[in-house]
Amino acid sequence: MTPPFIGRDALAALMNLDDYLVAVTAAFRAHAEGRTSQPMPLHIAVVGGGFHAKGAFVALDRSHVAVKVNSNFPGNPLRGLPTIQGAVLLYDAEDGRLLAILDSMEITAKRTAAASALAAQHLARRDAAAIAICGCGEQGRAQLAAIARVRALRRAYAWDADAQKAEVFACDMGAALGLEVTATRQLRDATIASDIVVTATSTSTPFLTPECVRPGTFIAAIGADNPHKSELDPRLFAGTKVVVDSLEQASTMGDLHHAIAALGPIDAVELADVVAGRKPGRTTDAEITIFDSTGLAIQDVAAATAAYARFVRRGAPCST
Numbered sequence: 349m350t351p352p353f354i355g356r357d358a359l360a361a362l363m364n365l366d367d368y369l370v371a372v373t374a375a376f377r378a379h380a381e382g383r384t385s386q387p388m389p390l391h392i393a394v395v396g397g398g399f400h401a402k403g404a405f406v407a408l409d410r411s412h413v414a415v416k417v418n419s420n421f422p423g424n425p426l427r428g429l430p431t432i433q434g435a436v437l438l439y440d441a442e443d444g445r446l447l448a449i450l451d452s453m454e455i456t457a458k459r460t461a462a463a464s465a466l467a468a469q470h471l472a473r474r475d476a477a478a479i480a481i482c483g484c485g486e487q488g489r490a491q492l493a494a495i496a497r498v499r500a501l502r503r504a505y506a507w508d509a510d511a512q513k514a515e516v517f518a519c520d521m522g523a524a525l526g527l528e529v530t531a532t533r534q535l536r537d538a539t540i541a542s543d544i545v546v547t548a549t550s551t552s553t554p555f556l557t558p559e560c561v562r563p564g565t566f567i568a569a570i571g572a573d574n575p576h577k578s579e580l581d582p583r584l585f586a587g588t589k590v591v592v593d594s595l596e597q598a599s600t601m602g603d604l605h606h607a608i609a610a611l612g613p614i615d616a617v618e619l620a621d622v623v624a625g626r627k628p629g630r631t632t633d634a635e636i637t638i639f640d641s642t643g644l645a646i647q648d649v650a651a652a653t654a655a656y657a658r659f660v661r662r663g664a665p666c667s668t
Contacts, residue, residue: 397421404645461494470629505538
């Protein structure tokens with residue numbers, strides 16, 4: 349039997365942000381309890397771009413393995429194609445059956461945002477009301493929508509190297525969330541006024557410095573998902589509570605990787621241990637907290653598993 353392909357529109361109809369948050373929370377709890385296995389990601393460089401593969405095993409109600417392969421070709425917009433394209437292959441880990449092939453872009457965007465929301469529950473102040481989104485692309489939109497589910501935000505600031513992009517973001521997201529969203533041309537104007545700062549860019553030059561962050565801020569660093577990318581000035585890691593999705597990954601490809609190179613060993617803990625209660629989250633209103641998110645395959649497995657279960661229950665047709 350040919351496994352179904354579950355496309356992006358179908359996934360959007362099957363899973364909302366709350367569903368992704370439940371799935372990602374389950375993944376991190378399973379990780380804390382030793383019910384997961386994930387090797388380091390694989391990168392294949394080619395002329396003009398590259399391919400990135402992540403895979404993991406997760407034992408939830410039933411055991412599954414998922415392998416995600418994404419291509420990244422920065423020149424694709426000139427060809428009328430998306431920069432990133434990919435698919436997730438979901439397998440039953442108990443008998444090896446290929447259960448489904450799922451569009452990876454919807455899963456990646458939403459599970460990444462859900463991880464930030466989960467981190468915000470533990471690391472952002474409970475009274476956090478203002479957020480700065482640095483990088484107003486698709487991931488920035490997902491981040492704002494997800495964090496708004498777990499904190500009672502009253503206002504948001506949008507900053508992007510492309511000022512017009514920030515203006516469009518502010519208009520769209522303000523209407524979508526019923527939130528006051530203001531575009532700003534000055535990064536510090538946005539971040540110094542915010543309780544939460546999200547960096548979701550593709551830059552290789554760190555731009556968020558200690559001077560841009562006030563005491564008590566929660567920072568979700570999303571963009572550094574390979575060794576060449578960097579968003580946070582290493583000085584931010586000095587005397588700061590640092591939580592990562594994976595110590596192994598973040599030490600080799602996240603902003604933590606660059607901080608270690610600049611400052612030496614950094615005291616960091618994994619989000620799974622915070623979620624499981626083995627390590628503390630935020631302990632004072634004044635401390636600055638950082639979540640260094642490199643993106644874990646266990647998140648893909650849990651999200652794909654949840655989407656596939658809904659697909660089967662609804663008897664949804666295959667999609668293109």
